[in-house]
Amino acid sequence: MSVLSAPEALPPHLAEIADRLRQVTVEIYSTRGCAAGILWAPDLIVTNAHVARGPRVLVRLADDRRVDAHLVTADRRADLAVLRMPRCEVAPAALADSDAVRVGALVVALGHPLGLRRTLTAGVVHAVSPPRPDGRRWIQADLRLAPGNSGGPLADTAGHVIGINTMIAGGLALAIPINDVRRFVASTPATVT
Amino acid sequence: MTAVMELSDALAGAVARASGSVLAVHGRRRLPSTGVHWRAGLVVTANHTVEPDREVTLTAPDGRTLSARVAGRDPGLDIAVLRAEVESMPAADVADDGELRVGHLVLALGVGPRASAGIISALDVRGGRQPAGEVLAVDLTLYPGFSGGPLIDVRGRVVGITTSGVSRHLQCAIRAGAVGRLVEQVVRGGRIPRAYLGVGTQAVELPEPLRDRLSLAQRTAVIVLNIRSDGPAGAAGVVIGDLIVAIDGHAITEPEDLVAVLRPDRVGQVVAVSILRGGEPRELRVTVGERPQRA
Numbered sequence: 271m272s273v274l275s276a277p278e279a280l281p282p283h284l285a286e287i288a289d290r291l292r293q294v295t296v297e298i299y300s301t302r303g304c305a306a307g308i309l310w311a312p313d314l315i316v317t318n319a320h321v322a323r324g325p326r327v328l329v330r331l332a333d334d335r336r337v338d339a340h341l342v343t344a345d346r347r348a349d350l351a352v353l354r355m356p357r358c359e360v361a362p363a364a365l366a367d368s369d370a371v372r373v374g375a376l377v378v379a380l381g382h383p384l385g386l387r388r389t390l391t392a393g394v395v396h397a398v399s400p401p402r403p404d405g406r407r408w409i410q411a412d413l414r415l416a417p418g419n420s421g422g423p424l425a426d427t428a429g430h431v432i433g434i435n436t437m438i439a440g441g442l443a444l445a446i447p448i449n450d451v452r453r454f455v456a457s458t459p460a461t462v463t
Numbered sequence: 464m465t466a467v468m469e470l471s472d473a474l475a476g477a478v479a480r481a482s483g484s485v486l487a488v489h490g491r492r493r494l495p496s497t498g499v500h501w502r503a504g505l506v507v508t509a510n511h512t513v514e515p516d517r518e519v520t521l522t523a524p525d526g527r528t529l530s531a532r533v534a535g536r537d538p539g540l541d542i543a544v545l546r547a548e549v550e551s552m553p554a555a556d557v558a559d560d561g562e563l564r565v566g567h568l569v570l571a572l573g574v575g576p577r578a579s580a581g582i583i584s585a586l587d588v589r590g591g592r593q594p595a596g597e598v599l600a601v602d603l604t605l606y607p608g609f610s611g612g613p614l615i616d617v618r619g620r621v622v623g624i625t626t627s628g629v630s631r632h633l634q635c636a637i638r639a640g641a642v643g644r645l646v647e648q649v650v651r652g653g654r655i656p657r658a659y660l661g662v663g664t665q666a667v668e669l670p671e672p673l674r675d676r677l678s679l680a681q682r683t684a685v686i687v688l689n690i691r692s693d694g695p696a697g698a699a700g701v702v703i704g705d706l707i708v709a710i711d712g713h714a715i716t717e718p719e720d721l722v723a724v725l726r727p728d729r730v731g732q733v734v735a736v737s738i739l740r741g742g743e744p745r746e747l748r749v750t751v752g753e754r755p756q757r758a
Contacts, residue, residue, distance in 0.1 A: 397576070
């Protein structure tokens, strides 16, 4: 399915999900351009490690406020990073149980593909790959992503985040399952607030 | 629960239901393709994914490896029918595909299961060349290895077999009805016969004055370049140099049209072949034969 950037074109409920996801998807600016991040807590952002390069990055929130965020931790192998910023009043992202994801289920991605800010893309779950020897696995989605979607949410039809969009391979969107992200964030001592 | 969540659940349920009759087909050197257990002991896949003279094996959803044998091929529709001991797994729930409409939501499945979603974008890819419209165009991605797999509707019923082999530019699916007819021929006759006229042809342009005089809409026809004297066309009086313009009223504009019109179920039937000989129209009655087996 193709990129849908106009929420009017979608059924009302999907448009609501898109609005909700827009509130919790931030823009992260670095020397490599604009990518996405997920508002995890009022003062925490989770994104890909390949997005958060450097100790400080500029973040633009959904209400267009620009804030400085600093890197709390990054794991290049897991391709995950946690950023801290000044507290904001926006409710953080709602998370799903990514172990319950089913092949064929409708999913949406929010991000900034090719700099097209806050764009919604829709598709279905293509496959859930079995864990690889290093324990990593992917949610594969039949969904069109582009550079700028990295670090942004892959969500179910309830608007709950099931993964972090990380890579494009063979036309498929690859997302890190949100349960793996939960474990990563929980294992980061500095995030205990 | 909202309508969108219900739709999402329905799609995931359709995948779960249909994937029970989906197998991996190992019939070529590269990656395996996909097959569907169509009815007791018969598996359908895409013909181009099963190389000739090759041992074919299947992998069932439970991981068992089964050996299979090619029971029939239709290169025109890119369908191969395989025989295998698959009785223990469920056969596909095949839908009456007459209800399909452009815009209907469909999913293509691969082994795993893997899924891809989109819509029916056209009910007849070949622009009317095949009267029944046996090839659907779908607006979805056929990922590597998907060919031969099921195209399912939102209820999980099989409405077609996907293939990247019949069109270079479009993603296609062969309608379940057409696949069912081929399977029926294997059940009845043990094979899929290939229709045969015994002519070699090439497309030629029809001169404007000739088209005007005979009120022909088509710009081209096919010219008979060689002929087997013992073949069906030869026996009916077709000679080298004849232009075939139509068969049973279906315009023949290039050699591929002959393949499209002469479906396997035409074998043994009498067709009306409209020809031009020396600029004059004639009609010959030809009994369609069956292509001799390769030696």
